Amino acid sequence: MTPAPKLLDAVGGRPLFVETSRTLPLVSFAIGFETGSYFDPVGKEGLMRFVGRLLRRGTKRLDAKALEATIDRLGAELSVEVSHANVTVHGQVIRRNLEPFVALVAEVLGEPAFDAEELERLRKKVLAERIEARDNDRSLAQNAFRTAMFEGHSYGRKATEASIVAITQPDIAGHFRASILRENVVFGFSGDVDADSARKIAETWLAVLPSSNVKPSFADLRDPEGPKGRTLVIVDKPERTQTQILFGTLGTSGHDEDHIPLLVGTAIFGGTFTSRLMREVRSKRGWSYGASARLNVERVRHGFTMWTFPAAKDAAACAELEIDLLEKLIAKGVTPKEVGFVKSYLTRSHAFEIDTPSKRLHQTLDTYLLGLPVDYPTRYLSEVAATTHTTANAALVKRIDPKNMAIVVVGTAKDIRADLEAKISGLERVSVVPFDAE
Amino acid sequence: MEKRLLSALVAANSANPEHPWTHTGDVPFGTDAVRTFRLANGLRLLLLVDKQAPTVSYFTWFRVGSRHEKPGKTGLSHLFEHLMFNETEGLPAGTFDKKLEAAGAETNAATWVDWTYYYESLPKDRFGLAVTLESERMGRLVLREPQVTSEKEVVANERRYSVEDNLEGSASELLYKTAFDAHPYHAPTIGWMADIEGFTPEDCKGFYETYYAPNNATIVVVGDVSERDVLTKVAKAYGPIASSELPEEDTMPEPPQTAVKEASLSRPTATEKVLVGYKGPSLGDPEHAVLTVLNEILFGGRASRVYDRLVVRDEIASDLRGWVSTFRDPGLYEIFLTARGQHTRAELLATLDEELETVKHELVTVDELERAKARLELGLLQTLDTAAGKAEQIGFYDTVLGDPRGAFARLEAYLRVTRGDVRTAARRWLPRGARTLIHVIPNGETAADPDEADDAEGAEDTADGAEADGEEVAS
Numbered sequence: 032m033t034p035a036p037k038l039l040d041a042v043g044g045r046p047l048f049v050e051t052s053r054t055l056p057l058v059s060f061a062i063g064f065e066t067g068s069y070f071d072p073v074g075k076e077g078l079m080r081f082v083g084r085l086l087r088r089g090t091k092r093l094d095a096k097a098l099e100a101t102i103d104r105l106g107a108e109l110s111v112e113v114s115h116a117n118v119t120v121h122g123q124v125i126r127r128n129l130e131p132f133v134a135l136v137a138e139v140l141g142e143p144a145f146d147a148e149e150l151e152r153l154r155k156k157v158l159a160e161r162i163e164a165r166d167n168d169r170s171l172a173q174n175a176f177r178t179a180m181f182e183g184h185s186y187g188r189k190a191t192e193a194s195i196v197a198i199t200q201p202d203i204a205g206h207f208r209a210s211i212l213r214e215n216v217v218f219g220f221s222g223d224v225d226a227d228s229a230r231k232i233a234e235t236w237l238a239v240l241p242s243s244n245v246k247p248s249f250a251d252l253r254d255p256e257g258p259k260g261r262t263l264v265i266v267d268k269p270e271r272t273q274t275q276i277l278f279g280t281l282g283t284s285g286h287d288e289d290h291i292p293l294l295v296g297t298a299i300f301g302g303t304f305t306s307r308l309m310r311e312v313r314s315k316r317g318w319s320y321g322a323s324a325r326l327n328v329e330r331v332r333h334g335f336t337m338w339t340f341p342a343a344k345d346a347a348a349c350a351e352l353e354i355d356l357l358e359k360l361i362a363k364g365v366t367p368k369e370v371g372f373v374k375s376y377l378t379r380s381h382a383f384e385i386d387t388p389s390k391r392l393h394q395t396l397d398t399y400l401l402g403l404p405v406d407y408p409t410r411y412l413s414e415v416a417a418t419t420h421t422t423a424n425a426a427l428v429k430r431i432d433p434k435n436m437a438i439v440v441v442g443t444a445k446d447i448r449a450d451l452e453a454k455i456s457g458l459e460r461v462s463v464v465p466f467d468a469e
Numbered sequence: 470m471e472k473r474l475l476s477a478l479v480a481a482n483s484a485n486p487e488h489p490w491t492h493t494g495d496v497p498f499g500t501d502a503v504r505t506f507r508l509a510n511g512l513r514l515l516l517l518v519d520k521q522a523p524t525v526s527y528f529t530w531f532r533v534g535s536r537h538e539k540p541g542k543t544g545l546s547h548l549f550e551h552l553m554f555n556e557t558e559g560l561p562a563g564t565f566d567k568k569l570e571a572a573g574a575e576t577n578a579a580t581w582v583d584w585t586y587y588y589e590s591l592p593k594d595r596f597g598l599a600v601t602l603e604s605e606r607m608g609r610l611v612l613r614e615p616q617v618t619s620e621k622e623v624v625a626n627e628r629r630y631s632v633e634d635n636l637e638g639s640a641s642e643l644l645y646k647t648a649f650d651a652h653p654y655h656a657p658t659i660g661w662m663a664d665i666e667g668f669t670p671e672d673c674k675g676f677y678e679t680y681y682a683p684n685n686a687t688i689v690v691v692g693d694v695s696e697r698d699v700l701t702k703v704a705k706a707y708g709p710i711a712s713s714e715l716p717e718e719d720t721m722p723e724p725p726q727t728a729v730k731e732a733s734l735s736r737p738t739a740t741e742k743v744l745v746g747y748k749g750p751s752l753g754d755p756e757h758a759v760l761t762v763l764n765e766i767l768f769g770g771r772a773s774r775v776y777d778r779l780v781v782r783d784e785i786a787s788d789l790r791g792w793v794s795t796f797r798d799p800g801l802y803e804i805f806l807t808a809r810g811q812h813t814r815a816e817l818l819a820t821l822d823e824e825l826e827t828v829k830h831e832l833v834t835v836d837e838l839e840r841a842k843a844r845l846e847l848g849l850l851q852t853l854d855t856a857a858g859k860a861e862q863i864g865f866y867d868t869v870l871g872d873p874r875g876a877f878a879r880l881e882a883y884l885r886v887t888r889g890d891v892r893t894a895a896r897r898w899l900p901r902g903a904r905t906l907i908h909v910i911p912n913g914e915t916a917a918d919p920d921e922a923d924d925a926e927g928a929e930d931t932a933d934g935a936e937a938d939g940e941e942v943a944s
Contacts, residue, residue, distance in 0.1 A: 054521050057850050096781065099772035104836065106843035125847055152781065159787035159809045162739045166636045269737045273629040304566045304576075314563065317622025320630055340630055372571055379573020382592050386522040387854050467739065 036219060036388075036395045037226065038405075043237055048219040048395050049229040052388040056126040058222045059389045062140075062236065063400045065215040066247040067116040069185045070206075074197055077157075077190025081198055082207050083111035083118060084153055089144035095152075098139070107132050109139070115186060116249065116330045117400035118211065123389075126223040133232050141239025143207065147200045157195055168268065169340075171466055172275040172441045175266050179437035180279045180334055184255035191469055213237055214246040219396045221388035249402070254332040257281035258437040260459035263451060267444035268466035274346040274442035275338075278353065280432050282335035285328045285403045289426035291414035293335075296423040297326045298373045299365045300357070301337060307356055308337065318345045322353070330402055335431055343442055347450030350438065354455065357433050364424035377415045441466070489704040490514070496873050499853070503863055503873045504696065508704060510712045511684025515863055515873050516699055517691045519856055525692025526857040527599040528588045529607070530864045532687075533680040535658040536582045536720060536798070541667075544660015545676050547580040548624050548668055553587065554578075555616045558609035562616060565602060572598050575857075581658055583797040584868045590857045593693040597702055603688075604706035607681055612673045621665055628659050636736055637805070640744045640907050647732045648746045648801055648905040652723035682713035687867055691860040723748070723799065726903045733908040740787070742807045742909035743814040745821070747899055749802040752795045753870050758882035759894040760802060764791045765841035766833050766891065767824065768804070772840070775824050783820060785812040797869050801905075802898060814908055828895040832888040845883045849876055 036048035071078045087109065088095040102109050106125035111118065120140070124132040164170045174189070181187030216237065220229040257280060282297075283290040301308035301324025312322035319341040327333040337357070341349040385391045385408075398407045440451060444463045452461060490506040497503075498517060506514040535546050556562040569576045572595040578587040589599040632638040642657045649655035659665075688707075690699055726748050750757045767775045768791035779786035787809040794800030806817045852858045853876075866875025 052521070055850055055853060057847075057854075096772050096777060099770055100836070100840060103770055103772055103840040103844050106847040108847065123847070123851070125843070125850065152784070155784060155809075156780070156787065159740075162810075163787055163807060166738050168634060272633045273626065303570050305563060305570055310563070313623055314619065317619040318626070320623055320627040340626070342626055342629055372567075376570045376573055379592050379595075380570075380575065382522070382524050382573065383575055383590060386524050386856070389854065466737075 035385075035408075036221065036392050043213055045213065045233075045237060046217045046399065047230060047233050048217075048392060049224070049226045050221045050388045050392060051225050052222055054388075056223055057123060058126055058129050058220065058224045059123045059392065060121070060221075060232075061219045061393060061396050062120040062122075062136075063217045063219070063396050064118040064211050065116075065217075065249075065400060065402075066118050066210040067114055068188070069115050069249065069252065070210060070247050071188065072202075074194055075202060076188050076194040078198055078202055078206050079118065079210065080113045080190070081150070081153065081157075082203050082210070083113040084157075085145050085150060085203055086111050086120075086139055086143050086207075088149045088153060089146050090138045091142040091144055092138065094144070094146070095149055098135075101135055102132075105132050105135070107135075109136065116252075116402075119396065119400070129224065133235060137235050137239050140211070140236060145200060145204045145207070150198075150200050150203065154195060154198070158192065161192070165467055168271070168273075168275045168441045171266050171268065172277050172439050175264050175441075175464065176277045176279060176336075176437065176439045179262060179264050179439055180258060181255050185252065186255055186329070186333065208241045209243060209245075210247055211241060212246055213240045213242045216240060217396060217399050219392045221392040249330055252331055254284070255281065257334075257432075258435045261434060261436050261455070261457045262438065262460040263455060263458050263462070264437070264439045265444045265448055265451070265461070265463045266439065266441040266466050267463050268441060269443055271343055271441070271443045271446075273340055273342050274440050274447060275340050276346065276350055276353075276441075277437075277439045278337040278350075278357070279334045279437045280435060281332055281430065282326045283426075283430055284330065284332045285401060285407065287332070289422065289429060290326075290328075291411065292418045292422040293426035293430050294326050295370060295373055295377065295415060295418045296360070296365055296427045297324050297335060298377060299369045299423070300324045300360050303373070303376055307360070308339070308353065311352060311356060312339060312341075312349060316345075316352075318342070318349045318352075328401065328403075343446050346440065346442060346447050347454040350440070350451060351454040354433060354436075357431070361427055361431055361433060364427065365420055367420045370418065370420040370423055374415055374418060378412055381412060489708055490700055497877075498859075498863065498874050499877060505873065506700065508683065508708060510708065510710060511682075512703075512707050512710075513687040514699070514703055515687060515689045515867060516694075516696060517689075517859060517863065518694060518696060519691050519859065520693045522856065523593045523693050524590060524856055525593050525596045525599075525690065525694050526588060526590045526855075526860040527596070527603065528586055528689040528860045528864045529603050530584055530586045530687045530689065530868045531680060532584060532685050532868055534581050534583045534585055535656060535660075536653045537680070538653060538656065538660075540656075541664060542672065543656040543664045544624070544658070545664075545668065545672060546585055547659050548620060548665065549673055549676050550578045550580045550585055550587075551620045551624060552612060552616065552673055553606050553610065555620070556611040556613075557605045558611060559605055560602075565606070568598060568602065574598070582654055584865075586861075586864060586868075588857065588860070596692075596694055596698070600702045600706045604703075604710065607683065607686065607707070608710040610677055610681070612670050612677060614670060617668065617670045617673060621668060624659065624665050625662065628662060628665065632657070632659065633662075636734075636738055636742070636909065639736075640734055640742065640805075640909055641803075643732050643734060644744050644746045644801070644803065644905060644907045647730050647907065648726070648748070649723050651721040652798065653720060654723070654796065654798070654800060679713060679716060682715070683707055683710050684712035685715055687864065689860045689864040689867070691856040691863070720798065726905070728903060730905040731908065732906075733910055735910050735912040738909065738911050740808045740810065741812075741814045741817075741911060742805070743817055744907040744909070745804040745806070745818075746801040746905040746907075748903070749793050749800050749898060751797060751799045753797070754799070755882070756894055756897070757793060757795075758879055759886050759890045760793050760898055761879075762838070762841050762845070762883055762886045763828065763833075763891050763894050764793055764802070765844055766837045767791055767828070769841060769844050774828075774837070775821065778824055779806065779817065779820055785809055785816050785820065795869070818906075822901060825895065825899050825901075828892065829899065831892075833891050835888070838886070838888055838891065842883050842886070846880060849880050852876070
């Protein structure tokens with residue numbers, strides 16, 4: 032049986048997960064917080080990411096460069112990941128330097144500098160990064176897609192130049208004290224560390240965290256409404272020989288009873304190299320190097336998305352084909368044979384989701400931080416096994432609505448627009464946005 | 470018990486079918502050992518039993534890559550890698566991946582200048598499937614239309630994704646094209662578009678018959694397996710495959726670069742970029758480890774010298790990185806700099822040159838050296854987290870250097886590097902008058918004035934020329 036991180040009670044009643052492994056002289060940890068960009072105030076979008084990045088840019092004792100140098104000297108890595116519904120501090124260190132690294136992390140969490148000069152430096156860098164991101168067509172597609180899919184919902188809220196400029200040093204310090212708390216933290220360790228040592232380390236870190244009677248709550252987080260009608264957004268960029276195409280409708284949340292059956296249906300459609308999408312788009316026609324579908328898991332209902340990147344000359348035909356394939360998937364369903372095949376793939380390949388202590392730890396923490404049932408990782412296998420073509424098809428029909436679909440294409444509009452409009456049926460709205468717009 | 474059974478499979482030096490394997494030694498790998506074997510047909514097997522997870526990784530490394538291609542046929546190694554997933558005499562098209570997916574396997578492949586590898590990571594009870602499928606496509610691949618035509622389209626699309634519409638990909642391609650004149654590192658591994666479009670099934674058959682033979686391959690197995698089972702299954706599946714007569718190496722060495730070479734790209738991007746390439750050491754050169762340490766001091770992390778100077782203090786760059794190519798023959802030391810806002814390539818280069826001159830004249834600090842070594846040690850340990858990671862490290866160093874423990878040997882080499890070594894390496898490998906510069910120039914296009922695109926399209930040109938101190942000489 033595959034080992035799993037053990038759940039221990041840390042001080043303060045906060046969860047602590049530990050899995051010891053002596054395979055490599057490395058210790059990995061994750062300190063997760065039940066908060067995220069969801070709580071960014073209106074007009075200050077991007078605030079939580081600034082909190083995360085500034086945490087890594089100095090303590091009261093060490094300036095940004097000294098902090099970096101100290102981490103490097105220890106043979107360590109330290110990063111802060113901010114997503115919609117969680118903030119996680121990830122770390123890894125060569126075992127012989129664990130003790131000084133623990134002390135350093137305590138300093139980062141307990142005595143962040145949030146230096147005003149460093150904030151200005153970071154702000155300028157973030158604004159420059161936003162401009163550089165325009166060089167990446169896939170990034171452009173994803174950015175536009177969030178808006179097209181989730182406008183009006185917190186999933187679709189994004190930092191803007193104005194919101195970044197509006198963030199102040201007191202905003203950051205205040206948001207840190209209100210978000211990164213003893214009351215919403217969860218600890219996880221894996222690698223060359225035993226449970227007793229992990230508990231002591233967690234106690235050290237817990238003691239330095241801010242505390243508050245009020246912690247961030249997701250009680251008001253609701254399902255998004257999703258796209259209304261079939262909409263096409265062309266992100267217009269000159270000189271594109273290729274396009275990036277994203278299609279999306281709403282999917283499920285991890286709590287929904289039909290989540291796993293929908294996941295099985297999605298895998299059949301576009302989750303493997305031999306899936307329907309890959310077979311039709313890549314193997315038969317050679318139109319795109321890749322064609323895939325995925326189901327995102329978040330606290331509440333998120334998206335079912337398809338991604339492909341055909342040459343500009345094939346973009347319209349490829350989009351038409353993929354929509355047709357999706358409509359047929361909903362209308363005719365998947366077969367028992369396809370379900371049997373994908374169940375075998377999903378259950379057997381699960382071994383590679385959990386083949387290292389570090390992967391098992393992060394899966395456990397992600398489950399916790401998304402508010403999913405604690406046994407979600409183990410239930411996953413039994414629910415995949417229990418899925419039938421009947422339940423998979425019911426989930427597809429109930430959840431996936433190709434009529435209400437956002438389609439985002441990055442390409443050169445003058446070369447592709449007319450064909451796209453001609454080939455994609457039922458379009459209710461078409462818009463063209465410059466790639467270098469905000 | 471295991472040893473007695475093995476005696477029927479392994480002999481010291483024998484082609485006897487009763488003793489198909491020759492044990493060619495055990496090689497230390499960290500705290501473990503890689504067992505090495507050879508079949509009579511030349512197939513090598515490197516085995517590391519590793520029971521940390523109920524999985525196994527199976528890598529097949531072929532000692533062929535884009536360096537073996539001729540002008541007009543660039544990209545054949547890579548196209549061929551795609552075709553290996555199609556049809557064999559025993560497996561109809563599409564069956565290969567289907568069988569692996571049903572077993573829950575991860576599978577992929579990679580081609581580069583010096584090598585090509587294929588891998589499967591499987592639940593341990595499906596080990597035999599990898600042996601069956603890999604031996605089948607090594608010995609009985611079918612190459613015909615329409616798969617070749619379809620796969621050429623896929624590769625053309627891959628090229629559009631990774632080169633034509635990818636700013637860094639196109640700059641990198643132009644760097645190697647400009648820096649190398651004689652050596653085949655001049656051509657991109659994915660191939661020139663015209664060459665990709667021109668391949669025929671006959672081209673592919675010739676390539677297959679020449680290079681895809683057991684005496685040009687090494688299998689690396691890492692995972693929760695028994696040695697006896699591995700030796701039995703691999704010998705049975707591959708033993709009947711005939712070896713081939715491999716062509717002698719026919720590579721033109723690159724003459725020393727004695728002047729600055731420059732080329733430029735015009736693209737719809739907001740900021741200027743510059744890619745700098747110095748001729749670098751081969752992976753097997755003892756100085757490779759020293760230059761890697763120097764690169765870490767200059768570009769490794771936010772406390773590194775060049776990052777601190779260009780990004781943090783001067784705020785003239787938004788991004789940068791350096792990399793020493795890990796090729797069998799001398800490659801490049803690449804540096805990529807992205808200007809911030811209206812700052813220019815000239816500013817970036819002038820400031821970079823100041824930093825490079827400093828490390829040529831002054832010793833780096835003890836602290837910088839120790840930090841670089843710690844970062845490299847952590848990086849090595851991170852690659853060994855999974856069975857696939859270990860198999861890749863073993864196979865890579867075995868294929869390029871003939872040393873399966875090369876990863877650990879490099880770590881030892883890093884730890885031996887002194888401050889004086891670093892200064893000497895900077896003096897030797899960073900000649901300002903003999904480097905290659907690729908200038909990425911914003912063409913001023915925005916989505917609002919697309920009609921002007923035709924004039925600027927593909928504005929690439931190359932020219933040799935001397936470079937003045939910090940002076941902008943590119944068009």
